[in-house]
Amino acid sequence: MEEDVLFLMTYMLLKRRRDINNANMQRRNEIQTRIRHRQYFFQRQRRMLLMMIAGGICSNARIRTRPWTTTPSTDWWERVAMIEFQPSDWLDKFRMSRETFFYLCDKLRPRLARQDTSFRLALPVEKRVAVALWRLASNVEYRTISSLFGVGKSTVCRCVRDMCHAIVALLSSLYLRPPSAQDLEDSAQLFLSHWGFPHCVAAVSTLHTAIITPSNNASDYANHGGWLSVMSQVVVSGRGQFWDVCASFPGGTDPADILQNSSLWATASEGGLSPSLPPVFMGRPLRYVLLGEACFPLQGWLMKAYPEEQGRGARHTAPVESQRLFNRQTARALRVSEEALLRLRARWQCLSKRNDCGLDLVPTMILACCILHNVCESHGDAFKAEWQAEVARAESPQPGHRQLLSTRMDQSQAEDVRRLFCEYFEQNIS
Template sequence: MEEEELLRSLMFLMTYMLMKRRRDINNANVQRRNEIQRRIRHRQYFFQRQRRMLMMMIAGGIRSNVRIRTRPWTTTPSTDWWERVVMTEFQPSDWLDKFRMSRETFFYLCDKLRPRLARQDTSFRLALPVEKRVAVALWRLASNIEYRTISTLFGVGKSTVCRCVRDMCHAIVALLSSIYLRPPSEQELEDSAQLFLSHWGFPHCVAAIATLHTAIITPSNNASDYANPAGWLSVLSQVAVSGRGQFWDVCASFPGGTDPADILQNSSLWATAAEGGLSPEPPPIFMGKPLRYVLLGEACYPLQSWLMKVYPEEKGRRASHAALTEPQRLFNRQLTRALRVPEEALLRLRARWQCLSKRNDCGLDVVPTMILACCILHNMCESHGDAFKAEWQVEVAESESPQPDHKQLLSTTMDQSHAEEVRHLFCDYFEEQNN
């Protein structure tokens, strides 16, 4: 009896092992057939792709040898719009309208960015020329139109447009910051002070600080931090503008709800100006006393010996300060007038590069670099004397949301102790000039 049980168990075990072996063999055969079919499909796709690329190259060679009559841009195929229309038929006004700079400045920019933007051809694809990569990116910065439209216009993929914009902005910041966004020299400080005095009537001033809000799409994290005082989402930037309307310092990438005073105190501009880096040694003479050059700022900034802001206006009987004197009112009027320098510079910046005036749908990792790149391009165009069209400014003023107003800083805890003495010197100066 025991032998029969043992034999039955042994037969059951052998039957199980045989069935398992047969199942494993069947599974292996199925996997082998699937792998063979996958390789066949991959090889067919590879050969079809090679055949399509070969046909495109042949067709491109045929089109390049065929003489095509001149047609309007709207009916020109995207495959030759760049090579034929832009490079051969664009007039100076066309370069200015489409790329916001002259033809000479455009090719100067291409030469400067070539070390970072040049790509090598591969066996399957011809690399885009540097000039076309720059043109694609500039078109995006100047118009802020969607990638799909630019893709159709230039005959490239949407991902290529995105990559061109990202690569060019990073290349501009890396290669051109040292030329067009750098601390000023002593001669530039003196020239800027002369411009503030001659054009705006404010003496001993070399720059003005202002803020710029750039509208963005809703971020995935901490969206409430990006709500600015006007209620819409933005990235906040701090800029220092010289008397020529060019940017000397740009501090970008802060959420729109950040206090501008906090940005200033944590910026390199604060450390540089506090240490006298924006004034020559020895300090120039003002009202019979040696005094470092000053900067002008909005009412949301703290009063410093190197940063002047207006006296707080009286707000009724409960105001904690006395009524302003006539010299103080005169000081406020002159300072407010001089603050038009950064206001006009930022308006020209947003008008020339409309990606900063409309809602920017790029990621938050790209927007700060894009802002810096636009400021550098602004300085480059201004330095090269490229024309600025008034209709750009009118278009932006009509379409964009107004820039938010920041609250006036009434607390004196952040003010420097002897800054009031410096501000009083300017009051005495304006009183003398008025008399």
Template sequence: MEEEDTLRSLMFLMTYLLMKRRRDINNANIQRRNEIQRRIRHRQYFFQRQRRMLMMMIAGGIRSNIRIRTRPWTNTPSTDWWERVVMTEFQPSDWLDKFRMSRETFFYLCDKLRPRLARQDTSFRLALPVEKRVAVALWRLASNIEYRTISSLFGVGKSTVCRCVRDMCHAIVALLRPVYLRSPDDQELEDSAELFLSQWGFPHCVAAVTTLHTAIITPSANASDYANCDGWLSVLSQVVVNGRGQFWDVCASFPGGTDPADILQNSTLWATASEGGLSPDPPPIFMGQPLRYVLLGEACYPLQSWLMKAFPEEKRGKTVTEPLRVFNRRLRRALHVAEEALLRLRARWQCLSKRNDCGLDVVPTMILACCILHNVCESHGDVFKAEWQEEVAEAESPQPSHKQFLSPSTDQTQAEEVRRLYCDYFEQQD
């Protein structure tokens, strides 16, 4: 009886092992057949794709030959327009009008961006030259026209235009930002302070802080956050302008409804200036005592010992004295350097003055790239045409004004002493 039970259990075990082995073999065969069929479909797909591309290339060559032979008076092909008209026949004024920079600056920019923008030719397509990629992107930044129009003009696809704009903006931020958008050294601080004193009549000042609103299309999420104080949708940027009208620092990508004071207090500029990073050590002398250089700001910013803003014009039961009015006039006059810099920026790169239809993942990088290009053009001495400002004046999105910051600052007493020191200086000058 025990032998029968042992034999029965052994037979059951052998049957189970045989069935499991057969199932494993069947699964392996099914997987092998599926993999073979997948490879066949993959190879057929690429063969068909290659065949279609070859047929399209042959058909395109036939159509272009027929068009050139039968109608030689038609419009110049786009590739010929770029290679012959732009590269050989464009005059200096044409380069300024179309690309907002001189020919020399254009090729300088191409050389600097070549490590990031150069592409290799493939078996089916020739890569766009770096010069053409930069020209496509600059045309978009300068005019803000549709991708379809630029596509027809340069003879490339709309997706290629979008990719050129995106790639060039990222390349500018990666390669040129350390050179053209950086913190100043001691000599640059001193030069900027001299410019503020000689041109704007405000001493011991090295820069002005202001805001820039860039109109955007309605985002897919949190659209109400992007509505600014004037009611239209925008991306808000904080910019710092030196005495030459060039940008030292730019913080982009904030919704238009953000308070400028919050942006400032959470920026690296706040930490750097609070620690004395925007002034040499030891501080220069002003009115007989050592004082760090100051920045100028609008009424929406908090008063700090290193950030001067105007006195409130209306006080409850108090009359604003003449020294305070003089200080306000001098400060507003010096703030014109930031207003003019933003006007030149938006006039040169109209993607910032008209409504920008790019996605929110591209707009901040585009703003940074335009600010860097502004510094490149200004440092190279490229001509700025007055008629560009007329186009900005006709733009559909004028810059809104922010409400005044009323909360007391952390160093209110020291800040008031510095501001009174300036009042004494202007009173002595008068």
């Protein structure tokens, strides 16, 4: 009995000693880990301080003319862009004014702000937005932007993705929303005064964005120009701003099918783009109309040009003089969408050059660029003519679409509406 008690006491003493030793070892390991973390943090702070001191010395010795051309990438953003950039530099590099840039940062801060950790300092929201805007504006490679801003390539990719999603999530309701009754009236006035087309509030067009070869169904993305693209349907107001954007369709999709399956078709068919009491046109109440390209079907709310003379055996004949006059006025008014898309592609060249982002990101990027276009236009930011020259040299000019001759989607009373516009132009245009 005494031997059993002695054995039990010995076992308990040994177990107690082992537990104490394990606890002491764990405590020492935690202390050593904290010391290493603190040493790393202090060493990083010391390097940053030395870089700031060296940058200050170099800046005092360097000539002030165009300093950002030879500045090391370590302090390019903090010192050069934020302090020494002139208004023209902001427009050239970020396609917007400094004021609009910081307005955009404040709007996106809830989604883009990150917390510092024990291992690294989080990128400021302003730098994250600048990295993404540089990519959207220039479409240069990630490694080039990585060297310029002093961040990793994966960080550049993450900044672009995060900002595009943040723009769509936070700014769509402000800058890409259905028009109000006042918006419709103002747009109708602009179409009449600037483009000579009455009772019209918007133009519908298509945009092709070149992409790299997708892993699946690559043939579906080949458009009529012979290159791979993602097609978007856009609705442009009289101010040259986008009211609706329907992206993510393969480049080989029929534009008429996109229109019929879009929210625009349901909204306009139900009278959502006109006041509840239709305004009077040519002595009769008539809902506002939109203008579309020849590839779209003729609807009571969507006007398009009469078909030109077809070849032998065609069902359509050459348009008469009143119809030719209607076609000329329609082509003139459709310039509002052509110019808006040109400005969009010139400002954000990721849409005019081949986009090498993943196919899952391209539609979101298109939406984000359209929203940014509206932001810049509504804020009155300048647009430089030389940007258009860069678009003219782009690898992928916009392809045309075949004229829709079939009447399977045409609305029966649409021809009466189009004839009413012909009468208006005959009476008001000599």
